[in-house]
Amino acid sequence: MFAAAAARAARPLACAGLLPAAYLTRKDEQARCLERRLADAYHLLEPERPLGVGGHGVVFPGVNKSSGEIMAIKQVSKKHLPPEALKRLGKRVKEEATLLRVAGEHRSVCSYKELFEGDDAWYIVTELARGGELFDRLVERGAYSPAGAAGVMRELVDAVAYLHQMGIAHLDLKPENVLLKSDETDASDVRLVDFGSARFVGPSTENGEELRTRGAAGATPAYAAPEVLRGDAFDASADLWSLGVILYLLLTGTHPFDARNDADDAEVTRRVLAGADAAGAFKGAAWARVPSAARPLVKRLLADRPSDRPAAAEVLAHAWLQDPTRGEGFRDKAAAKAASDALREFHLGRRRFKAMLLAVMVGYADQALARERGAGTAQLGSRRAAMDVFDSDNNGYVTTEDIKRVARLLGDELDEADTRQMLRSVARPGDDVLKVPKERLRHMLPPLYPAHSLRRGDLVFSAGETDPAFYILLDGDVLISHSFLLRPRSGFASKSGRELSLGLHRLRTGESFGETELLEGVRPRASTATCASTSCALLAVPGHLFQLLGDVFTGVRGPIQDQAAARCRGLVWSWASALAAQPDGGQASRTSMTAGSVAWANMEYADTDVKAKSPRDTSKQDQFVVVEDGVVEVDVLDTKTNRRHTHTLWPKDFVYCNERPGAHPLDSAGQFASTVVLALRPVTAAQLTLVHGDVFSQAMSQPSMQQVNTYLVEQFRGEVETVSKKGRIPTHDLVARNGEAL
Structure with missing residues (x-):
């Protein structure tokens, strides 16, 4: 079967000398192919800032000049190698490319594109998985079920079964090498990456005997099978051991040979060689979380003898993977939560470091640094500058006190246990438990790279498109602009109308944008972002990394939410003001009110004296009201409890005056559906913009506006306890009618 796959791959691989020239149709084709250079086909994005650095090469993002598709380009350097070593490395690179060409035909393996050879390096081009690590996604989403773990394992085992069928062993299966296709895909859309350790170990085409190899093959000790660690001959069954470790992690949240996440490679190796039973993997609280129907499978996968492990195809057909609801314990929510909590703990140290580094790199510590040092970080997006922030005394090390200090810069407090956990997540054997070399931080986070420089008028993104990135303007x-479709009030059902365009705000160097649609998951853009200067340079933060900012540190999420809320409110305020300025004046109007007057009254629920003071032309219908100038009080009634309270509106604040209870445009989820506005009462002379309720409802129903509703809910309609429980950002404190705080 491998021979057939190789034949299909012949023409593209021959250009890199991967297969014999006999596969070529013309003698001169090989020479012509070898003349083709990487630069002819791809543009490297910021080659000085790679996506990742490993023992097998450096990975850069690159753009295909023909299709515009972003790829992963792995560079394997030829420099400083003696002739024999260079020859061996060249053979290994070409073997890896051949492996990828065959493996990449499976949906869960990053697809192979092509191989280039230059004077100084080889370049392997593959599909780019942009969704981050699988385990990071699982940790972000909290508790999961054994059924969810089974779904993930089915995808992994299916890919491994295909590899083994094609005669390939991956030999470095681990959580870091299981990525998600993109930010938008769910946790089952995985991609296996890093075939630097992979080998052909399948059936030989000569005598049908199983090919076996020796050596550790660069595998990671925590996920390597015993025979690999011993240096014995091994085959594809080594991958089944690694799958067993991953499944154990998914079901228990702990590593079978490093339950406390504090053992170095030497200790993990000793425990693996002693066996899972001796390591205590099959007893205790962690093992109790594993569903009974899955336990035999886990034990067989972690069998010391390769012959005792099941084949990948057998695992795929296992009854528990096919139906994870089998057996006792699958409905045990407490066990599922315990596994989730343990998995979170397993990854939390690393995630905290990633989040902290990223927060410093994108400028969230700048103000605090300015107060501490008189200046912020040296350069936005620089890992080096972020590392220097941790190492404040420039001694080359990061200590627990350094971590606590940076956490305070970001508005959070960490205790000694938290900081030690973080240090352990980056430490290596021989490192001091209280400090690690600063260089250890370099590989915690992939470098951020600016997008191509833009010229005046170029779009960063446009309204309606899905763009899973957060931007820093370098x-x-x-x-930032927004467009609305204006329809006549008599023809809301029509799709025709004229466009109302708003230039919302102009961002300057150092400001960030794009967060609004990412805080609640990736959603279509509500606004359009355009370069408004001669040139622009942007730092793009991928969506899965952006989620780290708020998921780990509340002190960072707060300012991000505040910025998103302020911009959404600014959008609505600008829309209402622009609408009132339209010459026809049929959809909105401006009015000046004196202190002590009534700008709007609820004709069903308000007191009689309040109704008598209200303008008759606006008080018989819902109105969206913006305070342009002055101070206005809004009286709110909860029709269920008959409780009243008063809230103060300041310039640029707004309120939806609803006559009857029920969901409305600023409370589409019905969170405060039992409340109505009783009256609007200017405390000082005030200028107001009033928009007809049906006009406002029609505008908020447009696709580009639906995602901003989250930030516009009028929290003041609830009681103080409701606001604090929801963790929302209240506009102002609540005030009772008698002036006392509620």
């Missing part, structure tokens, strides 16, 4: 100005 240089230049960006204009």
